[in-house]
Every structure is written in structure tokens, then in C-alpha cells.
Amino acid sequence: MTYATGRMVIAPLGRLIYRPKIEGKSNVPRQGPVIFASNHLSFIDSIAIPVAAPRPVHFLAKASYFEGSGIKGWMSREFFRAIGAIPVQRGAGQAALDALEQQRLLLAEGRAVALYPEGTRSLDGRLYKGRTGVAFLALETGAPVVPVGLIGTDRVMPVGAKRPSLSERITVRFGAPLDLSHHGAASSGRARRGATDEIMSAIHALSEQELAGQYNEVPAQNPIERIKQVLPHERL
Numbered sequence: 059m060t061y062a063t064g065r066m067v068i069a070p071l072g073r074l075i076y077r078p079k080i081e082g083k084s085n086v087p088r089q090g091p092v093i094f095a096s097n098h099l100s101f102i103d104s105i106a107i108p109v110a111a112p113r114p115v116h117f118l119a120k121a122s123y124f125e126g127s128g129i130k131g132w133m134s135r136e137f138f139r140a141i142g143a144i145p146v147q148r149g150a151g152q153a154a155l156d157a158l159e160q161q162r163l164l165l166a167e168g169r170a171v172a173l174y175p176e177g178t179r180s181l182d183g184r185l186y187k188g189r190t191g192v193a194f195l196a197l198e199t200g201a202p203v204v205p206v207g208l209i210g211t212d213r214v215m216p217v218g219a220k221r222p223s224l225s226e227r228i229t230v231r232f233g234a235p236l237d238l239s240h241h242g243a244a245s246s247g248r249a250r251r252g253a254t255d256e257i258m259s260a261i262h263a264l265s266e267q268e269l270a271g272q273y274n275e276v277p278a279q280n281p282i283e284r285i286k287q288v289l290p291h292e293r294l
Contacts, residue, residue, distance in 0.1 A: 072109035075224065076214065080110045082232035086204055088113055091165035092235070095192050095257050096206035097185055097265045098174035102215045102222055103208055107172045108142050110230035116164055117172040118157055119143035158191055158294065165199045172206075175257060176274045177293065181217055185258070185267035186274035189293040193253035197244035202235035203257055207264025231264040247292060 072078070086092070094107055094115060108115045124135045124145040138145075144164075146157045161171050173195075175188035196203050210228040215221075236256060242249030262269065273293055 072105065076109075077227055078106065078110055079227065079229040080232075081229065082234075083110070083112050085232045085234050086112050087202060087235060089168070091168050091199060091201035092170045093165070093192060093196055093201050093203045094170065094172040094206050094232075095175055095203050095261060096172060097208055097261050097267060098176050098179050099183065099208055099212035100179065100215045100217070103174070103179075103211050104143070104172065106208060106211055106228055106230055107206060111170070111232075113170055114142060115170045115172050116142040116144055118146040118160065121145040155294070158195060161195055162199060165195065165201050171195075175254060175261070178274055178276070179217060180212075180267075180270075180274060182270075183212060183267060184270040185262055185265060186270045187272055188254040188258040188261075189273070190247075190250040190254045191294040192257060193238060193241075193250045194244050194294070196236075196238045196257075197241065197249060197253060200239065202237055204235050205233035205257060205260035205264055207231040207233070207261060207266070209265060233260050233264050236260060250292070 094111070096103060096107060104117050104119065107117075119138050123138050123143070125131070126134050144160060146160060161173065164171050173192050175192045176186045177189050180186060192203065195201065208228065208230060210226055214223050214226045214228055238253040238256060241253040241256070244250065
């Protein structure tokens with residue numbers, strides 16, 4: 059009920075205030091499971107996509123947004139529920155696998171989910187190398203991937219800003235759905251990497267960002283973490 063009410067209120071209000079330029083809306087399947095794979099520039103990306111999409115969209119958000127106490131904690135929980143957020147413990151290893159499983163279950167119910175293959179926000183505006191979790195979900199579930207290019211969200215709400223600007227406009231571009239099944243099975247690392255690169259190429263064509271050519275990773279906190287980042291391994 060919270061999400062249904064929020065979508066009826068927040069989506070029209072967001073379109074009224076920010077007048078987003080929405081392109082390719084007809085590319086979005088109206089029914090069945092679908093994965094929105096987007097570039098990630100700002101906190102408000104997870105608001106911009108549900109506001110622009112012609113169907114309900116769910117995404118994962120940090121569990122801490124749902125765990126506060128008092129009035130502030132209640133407002134935070136209700137806001138994130140209203141925009142389709144589902145709490146998840148973020149991180150690598152088992153936490154990443156648990157997040158993928160939550161998204162798989164949503165897709166199994168025929169819902170739409172939004173994910174960011176880069177993993178975290180780009181602080182310099184470049185498009186970083188994609189992680190393979192999105193491709194795994196697509197190959198495992200058979201859900202089509204709709205690439206999304208967000209433009210201007212970093213100007214509306216830059217990293218560190220406490221409130222969004224009202225003087226900037228954003229553009230949301232939905233690309234044609236991608237059927238990634240030709241890459242192979244989800245169990246194949248080569249298939250996951252190839253599908254991920256196809257997704258990122260489609261996002262790049264829509265967002266027109268400069269390519270970073272590397273993963274967007276938080277600086278390692280200790281020597282062990284630095285070694286892990288240097289060694290070849292799959293980023294989910």
C-alpha cells in the first residue's frame with residue numbers, strides 16, 4: 059500500500075518539479091520480469107528511474123535507511139518503501155550473493171528491478187567497467203535487460219549535497235531491450251563477462267559518458283584488500 063500510494067504521489071510530483079526529458083519509454087516491456095541496468099551518477103538515480111518508468115520498479119537500498127528510530131527513522135523507512143526500495147545488507151561475498159537472490163525472487167514474481175552494473179556512484183562522471191551480477195541475473199532468469207542512460211542527475215544532486223537543486227533538468231533514456239541468451243549459460247564466466255560488456259556498451263551509447271576502463275572500487279583499507287583488488291577475480 060505504501061508503494062502504491064507513493065507511486066501515485068511521488069512520480070507525478072517528480073515529473074512536475076523536475077520536468078525530466080524521457081526518451082524511449084516505448085522500449086520498456088509493460089509486463090513480465092525486466093531488469094533496468096543504468097549508469098549511476100547520483101543518489102537520486104533511484105528516484106529518477108521509477109519516476110520515468112511506465113511501470114513499477116524496485117531496487118535494493120542500504121538496510122541502514124530502514125533501521126533508524128524516532129520520527130526521522132520512520133520518515134526514512136516510509137520514503138524508501140514509497141519509491142520501491144527493498145532493504146539489503148550491502149557488501150561483497152555472501153552479502154552480494156544474498157542481494158542477487160533477492161533480485162532473482164522479484165524477477166520470478168514478474169516484477170521490474172533496477173540495478174547499477176558499476177556497483178557504486180561515479181564520482182568523476184565517467185562510466186566504469188560493469189560487474190557481472192546483472193548479467194548473471196539476466197542469464198539465470200531469462201529476463202530482458204533494458205539499458206538506461208541517466209544524464210544530469212549529478213548536477214541535480216551532486217555527491218555530498220543535502221538537497222536536490224530545482225534549477226536543473228535531467229534526461230532519462232531507455233534503450234531497446236537486450237536478449238543476452240546468445241552469450242551462453244549463467245554458469246559460464248565467459249558468458250557473464252560477454253553479456254556484461256554488451257550491457258555496458260548499450261548504457262554508454264545512451265549516457266554518452268567518457269569511459270573509465272576500470273572498476274569503480276572503494277580504495278582498499280589494508281594490504282590484504284589491495285592484493286584482492288589487484289588479483290583477477292569476478293566482481294559481482
